[in-house]
Amino acid sequence: MRRGAIAGGAMSATRTKQAIVNDIVRTFGYLPSIFTQCGSLPILDSMWKSTRTAYLDNPLPRPLLDKLMAYLARFCGISYCLVVHSCCLVKIGMTPEEVFDFIDLPLPSDADMASILAQLNEESAPLREMPAAGSALEAALVRCVIGIYSGHPLAEDALPLLARVLGKDRYAHLTLFTGWVSSLFVWVDAHPAIRFEDNSPLQPALARLLSEEPRLGEIFAGHAARSSRERVMRGAQVTAAGLLDATLAASPVAFALLDREKRLRRGNPALAALSGKTLERLLGSSLVEVFPESAGLLETLASKVFASGSPILGLDASIRTPDGPHDWLLNAFAVRDVDGSIANVGVLITDVAGIATDRRRARDLARERLRQRQWIETILNLTPTPLMLVDSTTCSVSFANRAARALAGREESEVWSGPDALLSRIAHEQQLCDLETDWPSPSGSKTVLINSARAPQAFNRPETIVVTIEDVTRLKQIERDLQAAVRIREDFVAIASHELRTPTTTIGLQAEALAMMAESGGASLDPARFATKARDIQRQVRRLDRLVAALLDVVRLREVRLRAENVDMVATVRDVLKRFDDDFVRAGSKVTLRGPLTATGRWDRDRIEQVVTNLLTNAVKFGKGKPIDVVVETNDAIVRLVVSDRGVGIPLEVQSELFSGLERVVSPRSYGGLGLGLWIVREVVKAHRGRVAVDSRPGAGARFIVELPRRS
């Protein structure tokens, strides 16, 4: 007994699995596949009990529960629930089309929810009895529950209202039911083995649904994707709402959302700061409380937007805030419900004064930068050295100062005027130091020294290469002139020493000969030989004297101005011939003069005499004792003197150097012995603005031609 009593007790407290399965089959007419996965007895038992309590024994009307279950099945990721519960709707008498319309309803919008709450609000609470199937109240209740279940923002308002309308007991059964539905979905989600096909008694209902309303087939087929999409969208709405809140909270622009009664529904910290009150205190209050002194203006603005639906943008207004009146920029716009009706008006209030100040500051800063740039450019333009700034990234000129533009002979300040190869060298090398190069310019190529250095990136400017272009063309010319002058001086010294030392050596030798003759006595003391030697010495001294005078002339040529007077060239030649008659006779050269009676010009007499002397002594020296011809010709403008010998002549390469430009004097090495004579001739003729030329062939003598303007 005792044992049997125990066994009997156990039997009555926990029934066997089979007994429960029998119970379920008896209730539904088959075993719904959700119960097939329960495994152990306690789970099957618990699940069956909860099904009974929440659903089968629930006092709320079965159609209401079936409709809720079918619609909420959208939130289950597996189509099993939606299909099974759609079939259940057929069993409670809905046509396939009604099932489709119901299942396909979108989630309640804000406006839906507001109107549902308004409808429920009008019902006497609690309801004396539950609404009939298909009634408007039933629909409202279903939609309200769906709104709450899907997390609508008005769920907080909806829950207490629902409790009030249904009454405590029915509200408790409703929440028990939705809780059971949720757990059921989790159960189905967790057991992929649960298949609709196992619920064979529902097959005829499904067949009817699909045949009469093909759109349901699409809904069932696309359920998984739709369910996941709706989940994402719900998440996105939440995210968007959060983003909007965060944006409004951080915005320096004040925001006010007003309802038709011009009460503040939403705001942000900037609005609170503007009004000087906390946001919590402002929400729900009228505009007069927000901006006591400027409420009228804002109310008018909101009313206009409510009336027209069009936004009013960029309205300048003065609003009195706790700090005093300020200028603001107002933008008001309608916020519409899904049905297009204007639910609210949003107003954005921007501090114009702040923007204006910022703009002014930015403008001042830009102007200041421009002035600084102009100041720097002015300084660079006043710098006499040509200078360019080169952008190292683009390898292009960003500025060229006035001197650089003048060097290039062009006005553009952003053009590279030098050789292209140089620009790329500047861009590639860290710096250039005194690079000497040619630089094209309108007045011919210049010699320049290039220096470059890099200024680091700063003030929004890229790394800049500062390039200076120093025109050293003149310096280089002076350097060349100086080198030439040094060479002339060296040549002069060489010629002078040669010319002076020849007679001094001769005098020394002749004196020594005299001494030897005197010392040896006897026959050597021939008075005639003695006298000849003495005269030779005398002649050498005269020669030396002339040389010294010539050398002094060379020096004086540079310093003393010409003393112009009337000079007759013919007479001058005659005088010189007379003076040096001895020398000509000694050299054996016969000199012939041809010309007019007179040939006068305004010249320096001593210098012209020197020219004639030098040309004649040269002719004698190199004339090899052959005849020398002197010809004087004249016309209105010039007097021409031609001295020709028939001696050794002058090599061609020497001729080209004889009277070549600048300060070149013939090299003593290539034309030794010619001496200073021709050099002096050239200088004197040049000083008289005349010209001198030579015509000669080696071995066939030389012809020197001097032309002097009659009034030089």
Add this chain to the structure above:
Amino acid sequence: MTSAQIILVVDDDPDLSEALSDLLLMIGYRPLQAANGREALDLIRAGLRPSLILLDLMMPVMNGWQFREAQLQDPTVASVPVIVLTAAQNLDKPIDAQWVVLKPFELSHLRATVERILRS
């Protein structure tokens, strides 16, 4: 006198050339004169074999440097000793010669050099 050694004086200045020749004659040599390097070269190529050449540098037609160059290229006379007579400033351009006597010089100095060369 026929046994006297020949000394060729090459100088474009006839006064100096003559004075020097007079003295060389007085001290027992047989001087010959050439007015420039070309004349000297012509004499040598005609068969003249001097014992010594006294050479000026700055001369027309063919200067001392050019003469010396031509002389050294001619094996028959390359070995004839040469004394260059010149002013110091003209030696900027080097001359390929063993002896140089600077102008102005004294006969005693030139004579000593000549005798030393001819002895060796």
